[in-house]
Amino acid sequence: MKNGNRAKEQLTGDSKLLNRRTTHSEASESGYTGEETIPSSDILYLASTALRFVELTPEEDIYQFIGEQLQKLTDSSIIVISSFDEAFNNFCVRSFVGNTGDRDTFIEFLGRSPVGVAASISDKARIALTKGKLVKVPGGLYEFAFGEIPEAICHEIERRLALGDIYSMGFSCKGNLFGTAAIITHRGTKLASPSALEALISQSAVALQRWQAERALQQANDQLEIKIAKRTEELTKANKKLKAEVAERKQTEKKLKQTTGKLLESVETTIQAMVRIVEKRDPYTAGHQRRVTQLACAIARRMNYSEDQVNALHLAGIIHDVGKIQVPAEILANPDGLSEAEFSIVKTHPLAGYEILNTIEFPWPIAKIIYQHHERMNGSGYPLGLSGEDILLEARILAVADVVEAMSSHRPYRPALGIDKALEEIIQGKGILYDADVVDNCVNLLSEGSFKFEQKAKSAVS
Numbered sequence: 213m214k215n216g217n218r219a220k221e222q223l224t225g226d227s228k229l230l231n232r233r234t235t236h237s238e239a240s241e242s243g244y245t246g247e248e249t250i251p252s253s254d255i256l257y258l259a260s261t262a263l264r265f266v267e268l269t270p271e272e273d274i275y276q277f278i279g280e281q282l283q284k285l286t287d288s289s290i291i292v293i294s295s296f297d298e299a300f301n302n303f304c305v306r307s308f309v310g311n312t313g314d315r316d317t318f319i320e321f322l323g324r325s326p327v328g329v330a331a332s333i334s335d336k337a338r339i340a341l342t343k344g345k346l347v348k349v350p351g352g353l354y355e356f357a358f359g360e361i362p363e364a365i366c367h368e369i370e371r372r373l374a375l376g377d378i379y380s381m382g383f384s385c386k387g388n389l390f391g392t393a394a395i396i397t398h399r400g401t402k403l404a405s406p407s408a409l410e411a412l413i414s415q416s417a418v419a420l421q422r423w424q425a426e427r428a429l430q431q432a433n434d435q436l437e438i439k440i441a442k443r444t445e446e447l448t449k450a451n452k453k454l455k456a457e458v459a460e461r462k463q464t465e466k467k468l469k470q471t472t473g474k475l476l477e478s479v480e481t482t483i484q485a486m487v488r489i490v491e492k493r494d495p496y497t498a499g500h501q502r503r504v505t506q507l508a509c510a511i512a513r514r515m516n517y518s519e520d521q522v523n524a525l526h527l528a529g530i531i532h533d534v535g536k537i538q539v540p541a542e543i544l545a546n547p548d549g550l551s552e553a554e555f556s557i558v559k560t561h562p563l564a565g566y567e568i569l570n571t572i573e574f575p576w577p578i579a580k581i582i583y584q585h586h587e588r589m590n591g592s593g594y595p596l597g598l599s600g601e602d603i604l605l606e607a608r609i610l611a612v613a614d615v616v617e618a619m620s621s622h623r624p625y626r627p628a629l630g631i632d633k634a635l636e637e638i639i640q641g642k643g644i645l646y647d648a649d650v651v652d653n654c655v656n657l658l659s660e661g662s663f664k665f666e667q668k669a670k671s672a673v674s
């Protein structure tokens with residue numbers, strides 16, 4: 213590189229600009245015959261090259277293409293096309309176009325292709341290359357190579373290939389240099405059309421700038437596509453994992469439903485066993501429980517209860533009087549009505565029912581509903597004397613259905629009072645004894661005729 217600095221200075225200090233306005237004597241000194249105009253054949257060539265530049269894609273090697281195009285105008289000279297990185301003040305050979313003998317000799321002496329050889333130059337040399345004119349490089353190959361190739365080797369190559377003058381011109385735009393084209397002639401040859409060469413290099417500069425921008429854009433696009441592909445792959449994996457999790461959750465839910473279903477079946481079986489016990493002992497009560505359940509569930513549905521809530525009411529309803537198994541049968545079937553003492557025994561049945569069912573684990577508060585089915589809104593019910601919101605809504609529905617069924621049915625101690633009398637009772641007690649909303653729904657249900665109790669053989673005591 214020590215000798216390279218000398219060469220850089222020579223390029224800027226001693227070289228002369230060669231152009232159409234070069235005087236005859238200057239041109240002669242520089243080896244040119246000088247041309248004021250570009251031959252028409254060269255103009256056609258430049259036009260066709262311009263068209264080819266337009267078609268050039270970022271994938272094609274524009275450096276090689278420029279080198280080949282320039283060589284066609286130079287009578288088999290060697291063309292060296294380099295890129296220039298302004299940030300690092302660095303030239304790098306991108307294409308080396310010459311005949312086979314020229315290329316082989318360079319490779320033989322360098323031990324490698326000249327493509328990839330890099331060098332740096334002085335600011336003065338860089339400025340000279342941005343003038344838009346061909347510059348004759350003073351000295352020989354050694355100076356041209358900025359000392360990157362040993363001097364003895366340069367001389368041997370020059371001798372072997374009979375090299376002549378070397379000319380160079382930068383690819384530049386608005387003072388910015390982004391590459392160079394160099395023409396290494398053979399001894400005894402001259403540049404036939406330097407103006408055409410300058411025009412082609414200027415044309416190449418525009419194409420190279422566009423090509424570099426497109427290539428940078430394409431590389432950015434490629435990187436973006438890689439990122440998108442990677443992200444898509446990540447998302448696909450995440451989606452797959454999510455789908456697997458959803459499938460697993462569905463499977464778990466299905467198993468849970470099956471388990472819940474089996475549990476409910478078991479609950480239902482338990483309840484039905486209790487119902488049968490009650491039926492065996494007291495068929496009146498069993499029938500009463502079924503009919504109360506029908507009405508209570510119909511009211512609940514009318515009140516837009518969920519099927520789950522209706523199920524709870526159904527289970528509570530069909531055994532709501534299960535506690536009566538501790539009430540002597542003769543009291544339940546007493547045709548003469550109940551004494552105060554007997555009635556106080558009957559009033560123990562909600563607590564007895566609660567105690568029987570409280571130990572069984574239901575998904576709903578079945579025991580509590582049964583415990584509260586004789587409570588009244590104003591606190592006048594039994595066994596706890598609960599009032600208003602303290603009474604479960606299911607128990608409030610059961611209470612209304614219980615009263616309506618009991619009054620409309622036959623009792624051992626009285627004939628059936630009829631549905632009208634039963635409705636009259638709940639309307640009178642609406643908001644006082646019975647939940648107002650439940651009463652309204654029950655009255656509407658029965659008035660519309662959309663509900664009918666099942667046919668019954670005998671009635672039971674409430």
Ligand SMILES: [Fe+2]
Pocket residue numbers: 532533561585586614674
């Ligand atoms: Fe009851």
